[in-house]
Amino acid sequence: MNQPIAAQLLRREFPPALLDQLVALLGAQRVSTAAAVREHHGHDESHFPDALPDAVVFPETTEEVAAVVRACAAHRFPVIPYGTGTSLEGHILAIQGGVTIDLSRMDRVLAVHADDLDAVVQAGVTRKALNAHIKDTGLFFPIDPGADASIGGMSATRASGTAAVRYGTMKENVLALTVVLADGRIIRTGRRTKKSSAGYDLTRLFVGSEGTLGVITEITVRLYPQPEAISAAVCCFPNMVAAASTVIQAIQMGVPVARCDFLDPLCVKAINEHSKTGLQEKPTVFFEFHGSEAGVREQAETVQAIAAEHGAEAFQWATRPEERSKLWQARHDAYFACLQLQPGCRIISTDVCVPISRLAECLAATEEDIRRSGRLVPVLGHIGDGNFHLCIIVDPNNAHDIEIAEQMNHRLVERAIAMEGTCTGEHGIGCGKMAFMDAEHGDSLEVMRMVKRSLDPHNIMNPGKVVAV
Amino acid sequence: MTWAGLVDAVKSAGAHGRALRVRGGGSKDFYGQALEGDVLDTRAVRGIVAHEPTELVLTARGGTPLAEVEDVLARAGQMLPFEPPHFGPGATIGGAVAAGLAGPRRAATNGYTGAIRDFVLGVTLLDGRGEVLRFGGRVMKNVAGYDVSRLIAGSMGTLGVILEVSLKVLPRPPAACTLRLALPDPARAIEQLNAWGGMPLPLTASAYRDGDLALRLEGAESAVKAACRRIGGERVDDAAAAAFWTGMREQTDPFFSLPGALWRVAVPSTAVPLGLPGAQLVEWGGALRWLKGDADAALVRREALRAGGHATLFRGGDKAVGVFTALDPVKARIHARLKAAFDPARVFNRGRMYAEL
Numbered sequence: 001m002n003q004p005i006a007a008q009l010l011r012r013e014f015p016p017a018l019l020d021q022l023v024a025l026l027g028a029q030r031v032s033t034a035a036a037v038r039e040h041h042g043h044d045e046s047h048f049p050d051a052l053p054d055a056v057v058f059p060e061t062t063e064e065v066a067a068v069v070r071a072c073a074a075h076r077f078p079v080i081p082y083g084t085g086t087s088l089e090g091h092i093l094a095i096q097g098g099v100t101i102d103l104s105r106m107d108r109v110l111a112v113h114a115d116d117l118d119a120v121v122q123a124g125v126t127r128k129a130l131n132a133h134i135k136d137t138g139l140f141f142p143i144d145p146g147a148d149a150s151i152g153g154m155s156a157t158r159a160s161g162t163a164a165v166r167y168g169t170m171k172e173n174v175l176a177l178t179v180v181l182a183d184g185r186i187i188r189t190g191r192r193t194k195k196s197s198a199g200y201d202l203t204r205l206f207v208g209s210e211g212t213l214g215v216i217t218e219i220t221v222r223l224y225p226q227p228e229a230i231s232a233a234v235c236c237f238p239n240m241v242a243a244a245s246t247v248i249q250a251i252q253m254g255v256p257v258a259r260c261d262f263l264d265p266l267c268v269k270a271i272n273e274h275s276k277t278g279l280q281e282k283p284t285v286f287f288e289f290h291g292s293e294a295g296v297r298e299q300a301e302t303v304q305a306i307a308a309e310h311g312a313e314a315f316q317w318a319t320r321p322e323e324r325s326k327l328w329q330a331r332h333d334a335y336f337a338c339l340q341l342q343p344g345c346r347i348i349s350t351d352v353c354v355p356i357s358r359l360a361e362c363l364a365a366t367e368e369d370i371r372r373s374g375r376l377v378p379v380l381g382h383i384g385d386g387n388f389h390l391c392i393i394v395d396p397n398n399a400h401d402i403e404i405a406e407q408m409n410h411r412l413v414e415r416a417i418a419m420e421g422t423c424t425g426e427h428g429i430g431c432g433k434m435a436f437m438d439a440e441h442g443d444s445l446e447v448m449r450m451v452k453r454s455l456d457p458h459n460i461m462n463p464g465k466v467v468a469v
Numbered sequence: 470m471t472w473a474g475l476v477d478a479v480k481s482a483g484a485h486g487r488a489l490r491v492r493g494g495g496s497k498d499f500y501g502q503a504l505e506g507d508v509l510d511t512r513a514v515r516g517i518v519a520h521e522p523t524e525l526v527l528t529a530r531g532g533t534p535l536a537e538v539e540d541v542l543a544r545a546g547q548m549l550p551f552e553p554p555h556f557g558p559g560a561t562i563g564g565a566v567a568a569g570l571a572g573p574r575r576a577a578t579n580g581y582t583g584a585i586r587d588f589v590l591g592v593t594l595l596d597g598r599g600e601v602l603r604f605g606g607r608v609m610k611n612v613a614g615y616d617v618s619r620l621i622a623g624s625m626g627t628l629g630v631i632l633e634v635s636l637k638v639l640p641r642p643p644a645a646c647t648l649r650l651a652l653p654d655p656a657r658a659i660e661q662l663n664a665w666g667g668m669p670l671p672l673t674a675s676a677y678r679d680g681d682l683a684l685r686l687e688g689a690e691s692a693v694k695a696a697c698r699r700i701g702g703e704r705v706d707d708a709a710a711a712a713f714w715t716g717m718r719e720q721t722d723p724f725f726s727l728p729g730a731l732w733r734v735a736v737p738s739t740a741v742p743l744g745l746p747g748a749q750l751v752e753w754g755g756a757l758r759w760l761k762g763d764a765d766a767a768l769v770r771r772e773a774l775r776a777g778g779h780a781t782l783f784r785g786g787d788k789a790v791g792v793f794t795a796l797d798p799v800k801a802r803i804h805a806r807l808k809a810a811f812d813p814a815r816v817f818n819r820g821r822m823y824a825e826l
Contacts (some may be wrong), residue, residue, distance in 0.1 A: 115663040115739040138667065158612045169610060171619065172587045193735040193756060193778045198793035199804055199822065200628075201569075201586060204619035208612050225669050252523050254640035256688075292669060294691040311619050355525040355607040385609040425610035433613070440613055444602040447810060448615050452805030466614055 002437040002445060002468050010096040010463070012077070014054035021071045022057055022099065030058040030105075041100045044087040045147070045335070046432055047346040047396060053080060053094035056258050057394070060105045062178055062186055062217040069215060070184030072099050073245055078463050079182075081211040083153025084126065087465035088147075088349055090428025091157065091210050095464045101215060101446065103152050109133045110218065118175055118192055120220045123152025130221075139223040142167035145426070146332045152216050158208030160426040162331065165251065166258040167224060172209050178218035182456040192220055205451070211462035213455045224398035227258075227290035231300060232324045233315035235307055236282040240264065240367065241360040242310040243285045244272065244383045248356055250303045251384055259288035261331055266393070267338065267378035274337030285383075286331055287315075288324070324399065336390040338378045346396045348405045352416035353387035355426025362419055366412055373408060387425035414439070429466045437467065470513050473632060478509055480599035480780050491626040491818055492549045493532055494559020496567050499784055501625055502792045502822035511563055515726050517541055519607070522690045526590060526607050527638050531563025531631040542638055550639045551575060554718050563631035566592070567621025572718035573674035573685070576666075576738070576753035582673075586622035592634035594621060597812025606633045620807070626818040628811040629773070642673070642687035644694075647710035650702035650782055653680040655742040659755045663754050666754045670696045676717050677751040678724060683713060717752065720779050720784075724750050729762040730786025732769050736778035759783075766790035793822060 012034075016163045022031045030036070042052035059065045072079045078098025085092055086285035094100060109130060113119065114137040121130055129150045130141050143154060144161035153159075155177065160169035167173070178188035184388040206213055237243040240262065247260050263271070265281045272279055283308075289299040304315050318324050330337075339347055354362045363379075370377045370390070381388025390412065392405040413423040413436050423436040437445055449467050452459075459469050470478065482489050488506030494584040498504060515532040522545040529538055542548055551651035553565040554571030569582050575672055591605030594617075604610050605618035621628055633686075644702020652658040658677050665672060671688035674724070683705070686696045705713070716722030725731065727748050734743065759771065766782065773780035796804060801823075808815070808826050820826070 012604065022503075080706050094590075113658075113737065113739065115667060116737045118737075158616065160610055164610065168583075168587065171616060181799070187797075187803070189800075191735075191778060192737045198623055198779055198781065199796050199800065200802065200807060201622065202621055202800070204586060204616050208616050213615075223789060225667050228669050248523055252525060252640060253690075254643060288730060291689075292692055292695050294688055294695055298689055298691055315688075352609045353610045355524055355526065356609070357521045364704055382610075387608075387610050401792075420608070422605050422606060422608050422611040422613045424613050426612055428612045437614060441811060442603070443600060444617070445614070447596065447602055447604075447617065450810035451615055451617070451807065454810050455803065 002434050006254060014097065015075045015077065017057060018075045022055065022068060025067045025071065026057055026059060026064060032056045040262070041082055041085065041092070041102060042094060042222045044085050044090060044092050046088050046430070047348055047394065047402065048090040048093060048432065051093035051095045056100045056102055057101050058105050062180065063423060064442065065101060065215050066180045066184045066186050068101060069180050069182065069294065073183050073458065073460060076458050076460055078460050079158065079215065080462050081152070081215045082346045083124065083150030083156070084147060086147035087153070087204065087428040087430060089155060089432035091175045091428060091430035093431060095286040098117065103150065106217060112137060114139060116192060116349045117223045118220055119223055120218060121151050121325070123150060123217050123219065125151050127151060127154065134223065134261050134423045138226050140226050141223055143170055143173060143371055144332070146335050146362045151219050151221060151344055155207050155216050155219050156209065156211050157428045160382070162259045162261050162328065165260060166256055168190060171204060171207050173222045174203060174219055175222055176220040177203055177206055177216050178216040179206050179216055180395050182216045182458065182461050186293050186363065190220070202362065205270060208428070210430065210466050212452060212466050229293045229315070230288060230290055230295040230324065231287065231296050232288045232318045232327055233300065234279060234318070234327065235285050235315050236280050236313045237285065237307070238283070238376050239313045239361045240283050240379070241437065242312065243283055244359050244363065246303070246307045246312065247285065248311045248359070249306050249383045253302065255302050256291070257287060257384065258290040259286065261286045262332065262383045262388065263331070264379040267334060270337040270341050270378055271330045271334055272339055275326070275333055277326070277330045286327060295367035334380055335391065338393065341376055341378070342393050344395070345393045347395055348392040348402070348409060349427065350390040350392065350412050352412055352421055353385070354419045354421030356414050358419040358421065359383065359386045360416060362421070365415055366390070369408060369411060372404060373404070385425065386421070431465055434466065434468065470510055472632060475509065475511070475514060476599050476601065479595055479597065479630070479816060481705050482816045483599060486814060487816070489816050491567070492709065493561030493564035494534070496555060496557030497564055500568060501786060501821040502823065505819040505821070509630065511561065511630060518633060520545070522547065524637050526635055528607060528633060529562050530633050531561060533562045535560040535562050535565055543566055546641050547638045548641050549636065550731070551583060552590055552718055552719065553585060556719065562634060566622050566631055566634050567624065573714055573752060576675070576756055577673040585686040588617045588637045589618050589622045589634065592618045592621050592631055594629040594633050596629045597814055597816045601632065604698060605635070609637065616709045625822045627808060627816065627822050632688045638811070641676040644690040644708070645685065645687040646693050646697050646704040646749050647705040647713065648684045648686070648697060648700055649686070649705050650682045651680060652677070652682050658682055659739065659742065659751065662755045664737065665700070670699070671748040672754070674714055674717070675752060675754050676782040678749070685710070685714060692814055724748065724759070724761065727761040730782060731784040732759055732760040732780050733766070733783040734760055734769070734773045734780045736773065736776040736777060740776035740778065743776060745769060745772050770794060796823065
């Protein structure tokens, strides 16, 4: 079974010689074994118990990362890359101990090639920092997961966001990478060309490998021209299925909807309370349209007509930039808003993605499951992609509560896989979803293991995540 | 040969250390380093497995003719967004994915864009051990484990036989228009292409040669009209435009019949015109430069590298110079290990990409 191996058994003593080497490489200022620093790096936004690294290092260049990895490799000691710590499946937990490489000091935008529509950034640059940096070029970077995550972390987890339906996810938008391999060697995958370098597409292999194949230190990302006109609308639907059908029909008709996100009434209630938005507490879709003035108007009219056929109410428009930002910020803060529905709780966030033709069926069965459970479970999602989340609210100190929530997630994953879907559309595997890998991949998992072994023969790169070897 | 027949043939080849050459219609036999081994014909494993138009996903067996796939999509008002070249009547969808080539639409700036790998949602692969493996699926987003299906795209059949592939497809744009402009100075033309590329224009193809620039705009009627007004130039009639872009995609345009070898040079789109002897054709908004002539291979590679790109000897010429740009030793080792993970006995397409794979 692909399950995190009882990690404490694998935990080894931190070799004092390794600590000395790290200090010699980076100086005492940038190597920390302080409890507070280790604690900060020992948890993410998942509900898993903390797992602290033995040390945290703060390199500033690819060469320093390489030197750290080389030192760890010599001791066969685990290495855990760390961006902003906003992962949702325990990706950055040091479950076997190890040295966490915090890339936040690698926060420089190295180049913006406005004409080529790309930018080269260090791994620690966050998505918002990149967008602030390129604001004056008339370009933007469209991938926006809930958190202000680092581009390195987003690449490592193949992140998506609210605009995936139009602009794709990290896998379509990373053009090239600089990666430190498990033995400390540095490679560049791809170039700034549209056609990636000769040979296998290593870029695609590292994107989404969750730090288990190497440490991503530099990323070339694709940028897009700012649309001439943007308009956003909020639309209430009689139910989730009507909302999903509207979105799917719009996409199928070729309307290039830029963003569309669904929120159920409970989720709307949560964000109203958290972000003071005053939205109607009904099944709701946030839409955003990008294009020329005429194009945006045309797109919006088409979608409005489709929505009306599905019994939706009239669109409420937000055309002023500040109204729009408020709306989408509220959407991005939905996770925190849901947390506040029950103070002191944590959230188990599910992440299935199903073929679009099965979405309505999957949503209906899931709604029924939630209803029967009698629990508070806000639902939201990127329904244009067939991907939605349940925010199952749990009391972290109540094992029974967590168990029931896990069972609900389990049923949902089984339902999704039976519909040819996946257990995770965007959050990733980390250690949280490893157990689902067998059901989803069967024999193919063995090839993934071989890929892992071929790039990381001693299993030091973020061990105990994605595939157990 | 049936699905089971392919499995048996691969197992037997693996057991006897024989090489197999995976082949669909053979339309791309010219492409790649070397053809080695007995032909493993994939064409009997054919047929469209699923196409639910509302889902924008098509699943087909690897040996399905590309023409059949395109026909089924066209009838639903849809298309393969990467406009793969056929290069012959027998082209199969599996071959198109394995070759990883895309046509003029590759560099579209309005969302109708991308390389073939960007549209591969899942593959069913027959590996070198004769195991049938599935990666990805029919879902739009999937981050469960390594993205193996995209690794297969463009791997030239060296990692396995594509038994089945699921692709994201897109609706055909409702309106299209091709414009022709005279831009005598090549450097200026590349600058102009990049300037347009940075604007929100529905550009879905471009081709520049000898002072003559052709642009294709596609999308909503109003967006295409507005863009045509903004760009100017002369509108080409629809039938002539379609024929022209087919000529680009299928390399039947007269440019490709000029004497000498055909080099495909991928560069950042802003790279200045390459200082190389021979005829040049610029596509993909400047990002792809075709070179036809007898330029020295070392010179072509040096110039490509200087421009920040790489050069492939696409057709003709002396393959001894290496069809694909050589890998550095670190990457070569990763390639060898990946090859070993999928095909340890080197059953498939030995030497097709690199001699050692």
